[in-house]
Amino acid sequence: MSVGNGSTxxxxxxxxxxxxSASHLYEICRxxxxxxxxxxxxxxxxxxxxxxxxxxxxxxxxxxxxxxRVGEGIVVNDSVILRDFEIGEIVDVAPGRxxxxxxxxxxxxxFFTEEQCHxxxxxxxxxxxxxxxxxxxxxxxxxWWAFAYxxxxxxxxxxxxxVPPSELAYAYIQKTERWVGDNARHNSVFHGSPTEAMERxxxxxxxxxxxxxxxxxxxxxxxxxxxxxxxxxxxxxxxxHVAPGAHAADRAGWRSAFVEQLEVARKFPLAIIPTSAAxxxxxxxxxxEFRSEIAEHxxxxxxxxxxxx
Amino acid sequence: MTLFTGFGGxxxxxxxxxxxxxxxxxxxxxxxxxxxxxxxxxxxxxxxxRLASLCGVEPAEHATLYYAALLHxxxxxWIHTEIFHRAGPTPRSESIGLREHxxxxxxxxxxxxxxxxxxxxxxxxxxxxxxxxxxxDQLHWAQIPPAAQLLRLADTFVSSLSDRPNRRALPPEEAxxxxxxxxxxxxxxxxxxxxxxxxxxxxxxxxLADPQNDPSVASSSVFPMEWATAEDVKTLMLAVxxxxxxxxxxxxxxxxRTADLAAQIAERSGWDDNAVDRARLVGYMHDIGMAAxxxxxxxxxxxxxxxxxxxxxxxxxxGSDILQRxxxxxxxxxxxxxxxxxxxxxxxxxxxxxxxxxxFARLIAVCDAYDALTTGRPYRTPLDPDEAxxxxxxxxxxxxxxxxxxxxxxxxxxxTG
Numbered sequence: 175m176s177v178g179n180g181s182t183x184x185x186x187x188x189x190x191x192x193x194x195s196a197s198h199l200y201e202i203c204r205x206x207x208x209x210x211x212x213x214x215x216x217x218x219x220x221x222x223x224x225x226x227x228x229x230x231x232x233x234x235x236x237x238x239x240x241x242x243r244v245g246e247g248i249v250v251n252d253s254v255i256l257r258d259f260e261i262g263e264i265v266d267v268a269p270g271r272x273x274x275x276x277x278x279x280x281x282x283x284x285f286f287t288e289e290q291c292h293x294x295x296x297x298x299x300x301x302x303x304x305x306x307x308x309x310x311x312x313x314x315x316x317x318w319w320a321f322a323y324x325x326x327x328x329x330x331x332x333x334x335x336x337v338p339p340s341e342l343a344y345a346y347i348q349k350t351e352r353w354v355g356d357n358a359r360h361n362s363v364f365h366g367s368p369t370e371a372m373e374r375x376x377x378x379x380x381x382x383x384x385x386x387x388x389x390x391x392x393x394x395x396x397x398x399x400x401x402x403x404x405x406x407x408x409x410x411x412x413x414x415h416v417a418p419g420a421h422a423a424d425r426a427g428w429r430s431a432f433v434e435q436l437e438v439a440r441k442f443p444l445a446i447i448p449t450s451a452a453x454x455x456x457x458x459x460x461x462x463e464f465r466s467e468i469a470e471h472x473x474x475x476x477x478x479x480x481x482x483x
Numbered sequence: 484m485t486l487f488t489g490f491g492g493x494x495x496x497x498x499x500x501x502x503x504x505x506x507x508x509x510x511x512x513x514x515x516x517x518x519x520x521x522x523x524x525x526x527x528x529x530x531x532x533r534l535a536s537l538c539g540v541e542p543a544e545h546a547t548l549y550y551a552a553l554l555h556x557x558x559x560x561w562i563h564t565e566i567f568h569r570a571g572p573t574p575r576s577e578s579i580g581l582r583e584h585x586x587x588x589x590x591x592x593x594x595x596x597x598x599x600x601x602x603x604x605x606x607x608x609x610x611x612x613x614x615x616x617x618x619x620d621q622l623h624w625a626q627i628p629p630a631a632q633l634l635r636l637a638d639t640f641v642s643s644l645s646d647r648p649n650r651r652a653l654p655p656e657e658a659x660x661x662x663x664x665x666x667x668x669x670x671x672x673x674x675x676x677x678x679x680x681x682x683x684x685x686x687x688x689x690x691l692a693d694p695q696n697d698p699s700v701a702s703s704s705v706f707p708m709e710w711a712t713a714e715d716v717k718t719l720m721l722a723v724x725x726x727x728x729x730x731x732x733x734x735x736x737x738x739x740r741t742a743d744l745a746a747q748i749a750e751r752s753g754w755d756d757n758a759v760d761r762a763r764l765v766g767y768m769h770d771i772g773m774a775a776x777x778x779x780x781x782x783x784x785x786x787x788x789x790x791x792x793x794x795x796x797x798x799x800x801x802g803s804d805i806l807q808r809x810x811x812x813x814x815x816x817x818x819x820x821x822x823x824x825x826x827x828x829x830x831x832x833x834x835x836x837x838x839x840x841x842x843f844a845r846l847i848a849v850c851d852a853y854d855a856l857t858t859g860r861p862y863r864t865p866l867d868p869d870e871a872x873x874x875x876x877x878x879x880x881x882x883x884x885x886x887x888x889x890x891x892x893x894x895x896x897x898x899t900g
Contacts, residue, residue, distance in 0.1 A: 197586045198620070224619065333673075352582075
């Protein structure tokens with residue numbers, strides 16, 4: 175983090191260069207005859223939504239809860255959308271309703287303005303009051319985009335327009351309608367450890383994300399802040415909930431975390447492992463201890479998939 | 484006979500020149516299919532390249548960006564929709580279908596394998612939005628390659644300068660404001676900032692809205708396909724034929740079949756190799772203007788109204804307009820314009836008679852009619868080859884050149900086995 179103009183702290187927004195393209199994953203599934211796939215480290219499950227819309231049964235899991243709630247909106251949910259008046263009830267501060275005024279005060283003047291903190295509080299209450307899992311997931315997704323816009327605006331204050339919070343959130347939640355569709359298959363998401371998710375699910379293939387090698391071993395600040403928002407606790411420390419071995423600071427730690435996943439994933443006929451040119455050889459060497467045949471789909475240096483059977 | 488002597492009838496000294504000309508045909512077909520005027524892709528390419536220079540994109544990547552910009556919407560040819568020709572809101576089912584066009588376009592270019600690999604990748608990602616709400620892959624922030632971000636911006640700006648059925652063209656200043664308001668959502672802040680500086684410093688950017696002073700016109704030959712081989716030229720010719728037919732399911736394969744038949748008749752007629760190649764090329768390109776015709780008209784089973792017929796007939800004008808703008812293919816504008824002329828003067832668009840119609844146009848008229856009769860249309864079932872020939876022979880001397888009909892009759896046993 176760095177200190178921006180005034181006293182506000184500007185988050186260093188990570189590049190997130192690792193690519194897992196939904197359309198490329200679909201190509202791979204089609205090539206290898208995959209009809210049922212699980213991603214136990216799904217993250218934001220927009221790629222599973224794409225595969226679902228293409229007729230593949232998809233299952234996802236993540237230890238971060240808001241990813242799973244979004245999954246209930248765009249992976250499990252086949253038909254429910256948020257109508258315009260319902261979006262209005264989420265994004266606006268309802269007249270006469272009493273909101274906890276200081277739920278996100280810890281972020282005030284640090285990451286967000288007073289007004290933004292009020293809205294985060296109101297949105298939290300309004301979304302928690304929704305009764306449909308599907309609608310809740312869609313609302314969390316739309317508000318996440320608004321939240322990410324605010325952080326981007328903090329980093330580039332002169333480049334991005336000031337949009338009234340409720341207008342911004344309204345536009346983004348309205349966009350979620352396009353993610354809802356039915357593939358006439360059973361799709362599921364699971365909140366918990368990737369290992370447990372793999373043990374309890376049957377599928378033709380598993381998308382297995384190798385741990386990321388990172389010097390500072392941190393997860394994306396945006397991800398944990400939004401988890402903190404969903405939990406209603408700005409002091410929440412998300413690190414214990416991050417998938418074990420999702421990040422590794424040294425190769426030994428990386429190996430031990432990945433070996434555990436590969437062991438559990440043996441039950442799936444096919445393993446699809448997204449990687450990059452820099453990591454490819456490390457991943458393949460370890461993979462050979464578990465799988466005899468390995469094919470490669472290389473789309474670019476940042477986007478390579480090893481297909482192990 | 485070498486099939487592509489002289490690059491298949493294209494008067495170019497090199498495969499690079501021929502391939503580049505054909506790539507521009509593909510781009511123009513994509514332009515008119517989306518309801519834009521010819522040159523839409525070229526304008527986007529011009530703007531994207533200006534921005535690329537300012538953003539420090541490696542010069543080696545400029546050709547990739549150029550061809551990606553030219554062909555960014557080529558996938559829309561396979562989306563059988565009326566979106567581009569209808570005023571009013573887009574039904575949700577159609578907008579979902581439309582979101583497939585980047586993947587379809589990328590797959591098409593990948594299979595062609597005549598452009599740098601990065602072209603297909605940029606086409607795939609030209610609708611990704613900075614905030615992750617784009618399609619098809621929902622990439623966000625720096626996951627989107629800088630060149631794809633530039634393409635997104637140039638596409639948004641140039642498209643908003645064009646009239647569309649469901650909205651008026653914006654003046655350049657308003658289009659600029661749209662870009663500014665899209666920073667952080669549709670567009671990366673840095674790319675939007677660079678555009679903002681360019682727009683304010685260079686009046687040529689605003690001139691993109693003015694067909695008379697379009698600054699991109701001079702740039703169409705900036706990046707010849709130096710890597711292209713004679714085989715690539717052949718591939719691109721077939722691609723032009725496929726794209727000409729792609730918008731209308733009933734036309735699938737029509738241009739290839741017409742071209743093959745035209746080449747066989749030309750050969751049997753004793754035309755030299757070059758003329759045979761040219762006949763084949765006219766066959767590939769004769770219907771490129773059909774991309775601009777609404778699929779509601781082409782697939783209509785009832786009699787066309789006079790307005791619909793006029794819209795259908797304009798395909799020859801669209802086709803010749805495209806070819807007139809490409810120096811290497813300018814000579815083909817005439818036969819493409821006149822392939823629906825009839826020797827008795829009852830054809831369109833110019834009601835020419837007999838020898839005033841070029842031999843290539845007369846040849847294609849026969850082959851086009853034969854293929855249409857034998858493959859069927861929404862308004863009638865296909866005829867068998869003998870019935871189709873009988874129908875054409877009946878019109879010989881009235882609609883069709885009798886010499887060519889005679890050769891067709893002698894060619895058909897070889898064609899149909």
